[in-house]
Structures are given as C-alpha cells and as structure tokens.
Amino acid sequence: MARIKVLEYTFENETIKIPVNVSVNGVFSCSIPHLMAQKLGLEKNDLLGSKLSDVEDVLNSAFYEYKQRSTKTRMMVAISFKATRNFMMDEKGNPHPAFDMFFDSSRWADEYYDRISFGYRILLEESINGTRFYYDARQREQVSSTILENKIIPESRQCEGWVGIHSTTISSTEKIIMPYSEKLVENLESIKQQLRNASNFLSELLSASNREELLVSDNFKLLK
Known part of the structure; x- marks a missing residue:
C-alpha cells in the first residue's frame, strides 16, 4: 500500500495530517482518530474510495459542516x-x-x-x-x-x-x-467525609489490641 497524499486540516487548534494510501487494487483509504470521526459526524473512522476525490470530498464536507455547527x-x-x-x-x-x-x-x-x-x-x-x-x-x-x-x-x-x-x-x-455548582460539590464532599469517618472508625476498632473485648461489650458505642 502506497501513500499518495497527506491531507491537512485544522481541528481544535491543532493541525491534523491525514495520510491517504492506495492499495494494489486501486482502493484509496485513510484513517482518522475515533473521537474526531464522532465529532465530524462520520459513521466510521476508516474511509474508502475508488478515487482520491472520494476520500477528499467526504473529509472536506465533514470539516466544513463541523465548523458550522453550534457548540x-x-x-x-x-x-x-x-x-x-x-x-x-x-x-x-x-x-x-x-x-x-x-x-x-x-x-x-x-x-x-x-x-x-x-x-x-x-x-x-x-x-x-x-x-x-x-x-x-x-x-x-x-x-x-x-x-x-x-x-x-x-x-x-x-x-x-x-x-x-x-x-x-x-x-x-x-x-x-x-x-x-460549588454547593453540590461541598455536599458530596460531606457525604464522602461521613463514609471516611465510618472507614476510620472500623479501621481503628478492628486493629485495636482489645477488639474482641470492645465488640462484645454491652457498652459498645457505634459511630455517631
């Protein structure tokens, strides 16, 4: 498979170079990153064509339409x-x-x-x-x-x-x-802290030298 051309496009502030190859059977092909294909609205990230223009036209049209979209x-x-x-x-x-x-x-x-x-x-x-x-x-x-x-x-x-x-x-x-929102994150952190407290409580309890005495005690105090 021989490389016959490298197509260049600007995508998200980057210059993207896309090599186009041709097989011994005369099939033109190129591959682009999967995420880029998704954003360009292409069903596949591998493009095939019987002519170079088949591949170029698909990419040119996709990049043009992408720039017109609402983001x-x-x-x-x-x-x-x-x-x-x-x-x-x-x-x-x-x-x-x-x-x-x-x-x-x-x-x-x-x-x-x-x-x-x-x-x-x-x-x-x-x-x-x-x-x-x-x-x-x-x-x-x-x-x-x-x-x-x-x-x-x-x-x-x-x-x-x-x-x-x-x-x-x-x-x-x-x-x-x-x-x-900052309030949402604050409240989620509060939930994490409660779970962290429970984890620390169990760690201290089960690692204590007198854990058996504590666990069977009538005065056992649960985490508050």
Whole structure:
C-alpha cells in the first residue's frame, strides 16, 4: 500500500495530517482518530474510495459542516454509587425503591461481604448539535501554563475557570449527572467525609489490641 497524499486540516487548534494510501487494487483509504470521526459526524473512522476525490470530498464536507455547527459547553458532575444487597434493603428485608438503579450485581459482590462504592468527578460537557462529549476537568490554575499559552486545548474546552483535559466516557456506575455548582460539590464532599469517618472508625476498632473485648461489650458505642 502506497501513500499518495497527506491531507491537512485544522481541528481544535491543532493541525491534523491525514495520510491517504492506495492499495494494489486501486482502493484509496485513510484513517482518522475515533473521537474526531464522532465529532465530524462520520459513521466510521476508516474511509474508502475508488478515487482520491472520494476520500477528499467526504473529509472536506465533514470539516466544513463541523465548523458550522453550534457548540455549547457547561460543567457537570458525574456521581457514582453502588451498594451490595444488604445495604439496599430496609429493616424488614424489602428492597429500597432505588434497588435496581444502584444494586451492585458484579461478580465480587456476594451476600457475605457487603460493600458501598461512592464517588464523583467533575466533567466538562461539550455539546455539538445535541451530541454530547465529555472531558475530565481540571481547574485552570492546575493546568500547565505551557498548555494554556500555546492554546493546545481549544477555548471550546474551557469554561468557568475549568479546562477539559482528557476525553472520557460516562461509566455504567455514573447514573447521576448534574450541572456543576460549588454547593453540590461541598455536599458530596460531606457525604464522602461521613463514609471516611465510618472507614476510620472500623479501621481503628478492628486493629485495636482489645477488639474482641470492645465488640462484645454491652457498652459498645457505634459511630455517631
């Protein structure tokens, strides 16, 4: 397969070079990054054609239409929560109304060892004509000045003092996605602190030299 031409485009402040090859059978082809293909609205990231112009026309049209599209950005928070069966039941053994949404049915989640998994992350959401893309976000002051000064990250991925660093996808455990606010993050941190307190309490209790005495005591005090 021989390279016959390199196409150049500007995409998100970067010069993108796309080599076009031709096979011994006269088939012209090129490949572009998967995320770029998604943003350009292409069904596949591998393009084929019987003529060079077949490939060029598809890319030229896709890049032109991309530049005409409406792009909106906003900050979001993705919340992840999963719990095993006994943490999803009430005192009567009935499943919580949100059982199906948050029940952890993974292989390691057996009934003898109950687990809770909780966390969140801040994302930059980029919407291009209604199609959403997500980026792990960092506060602007946490991003290298070289990256910002050289405009390696386009302005479309900078919002409200945050910068979208790496492309990401929403995990199957991140069932709640909400608009970002400082109060939301403050309250989520409060929940994490309560879980951290429980973890520290158990760590101290079970590592104590007199743990057996404490665990069978009539004066046993639970975590407040």
